[in-house]
Amino acid sequence: MPEALSDFWYALSPTAQDALLFALLLAPAILLGLVVVAGYRPFALVRAMLWRFRWTSLLFILLIAVSVGIGVGLIAQERGLRQGTARAADKFDLIVTAPGSEVTMMLAAVYLQPSDVPLLSGRVFNDIAGSENVSLAAPIAFGDSFEGAPVIGTTAGFVTHLSSGALAEGRMFAEHEEAVAGARVPLAIGETFTPAHGVGPSAEEDGHQGHVYRIVGRMPASGTPWDRAILVPVESVWEVHGLASGHAPGSEARLGPPFDADYFPGTPAILVHADQLWANYALRSQFTTAETMAFFPGAVLASLHALLGDVRQVMSVMAVVTQVLVTAGVLTGLIILMRLFARRLALLRALGAPRRFVFAVVWSYAAFLIGAGALLGIAVGFAASAIISRIVTARTDILIRASLSWPEFQLVAGFVSLTVLLALVPAFLTLARPVVKDLRG
């Protein structure tokens, strides 16, 4: 790119760049349309053709719409997933677990996907909690549930961190038998429950008989799996399992850190939060040891997103190929359809219509099918993305929002320009038809 052009490009805002790219991609279609119909008024005849072959035209439009919709939906969905998963990991700066798969640990600790993972000792926890620059170190103990909602043992500090400082309703747990519910947990403040041991279909409903929690507060909605979680004091989770409370005898009633390493039964994960960004990097290095693994969920997600992006690119290419193939099929169908309309096109030429006018009629008809199909395709893609987003949100509790953005419009603009160019082919072929033979039908 010449330097002046490059300077101009980078001086533009991202929105202006996107808008300009969209305009550049659509420009060939608009210019072609202006050139083809210049001086003529083919639209009444195009309308007549559309009406005469209304069902076939509608079928062609739907075919194009579905193929465009696949491409649009794919891009919108991938972006929605990326944004939704990133938002869900927002509060999790640094996670420390036992060495293993970062992805598995992240899925378990951030997205609350059940997994059997090794535990970290109280000594490790205290080392982390006592480190310089650590403003919050919280155990995240998972493994129990209530009617499908994960019951997580942690500290009041973590609940406050997750709630951005303020609960939506009620108060923080202050006793071992108290709990704070996520925004979408179907338990009201004051209601009680007994957790099941384990999660999912294999959970033992009566595994913790006799242990009853009471809901005392509710966190604000976050659009993350934590909206369906019930947070309880980590001490009570250990006690429910017949383990020590994390505190020395005589201090069992205490809640939250510091914990006594000798009476700390273990935690699968520890959330670490530092006030300074740089400190997170130092802490990651510090706790990447033989017995601990420290990772940024954001970095793990970025790797997953990169992979997702590669998959999206492959699928986008496939979607574009599908779109072009469908359009080529439609244009082939159009050539066949033009045979049905050949008599009237021959009439136009017999009456003295310039060949370019007949060309404009056929091209405009094809361009209308493509344009209408592309517009409908945007709606189809958005609708598909909205439906899929709702399903994914319902299944993962990660809020996925369907939205349309510039890449989808740019894809459609490129598609329209390419295919209206292809539409020149049936228009040219129509001109090669014998006028008198067609006139005689």
Added chain:
Amino acid sequence: MDLALAVSGLSVRGDDGRAILTVESLKVAPGTAVAIRGPSGAGKSTLLFALAGLVPVAAGSIRWGGHEISAMSEDGRAAFRRRFVGMVFQDFLLFEELSALANASLAGAYSGARRGSIREGAAAMLQRLGLPSDDGRTVATFSGGERQRVAVARALAADPAIILADEPTASLDRAAADALIDDLVRLARESGKTLLIASHDLAVHARMDRLVEVIDGRFCGDVAQHA
């Protein structure tokens, strides 16, 4: 404008290279009404299409006044038709989804600056032929006679000097055919147009100035009226 027709040594060949029409000589003075008769498949329509410049000429020449259309390019012949020729066909060939006015002013869609005058001409012609100029109905709702009158209005809307009609009454009942041919001949004569009609219809022959004959692809010249 003097657009006398002069055809000489004309030969038109089919796709297989066989001669399908030969015309040694045919002259028609401007403003003359000529009927072309002959058995089915004899070459009447081919002669009309050749005179309109719609079929390639293997040999000979077709000259309308100073315009030798047999020597013109396809685009040149189309421009000639656009300017000087109105055509009427046996089965109307209308756009059924459009109104009478939209059909009659079809040429306006591709005639640029003449668009306005063509539309006015079409509206006036429809009125003279007793049809509503634009009542919103599509021609699909019209009777056969009405449709053919729309086709006549279309042929005359741009005020061409030459009208070529291929079996215009063949799809009509007797009364509608008589009314149509009366209108067509009257309108042509009023404005001094040259009218050539290929037709089996004796009633058409009777209203023409001249009657010529085509048999087995050979133009045979004039025949006596009422023969």
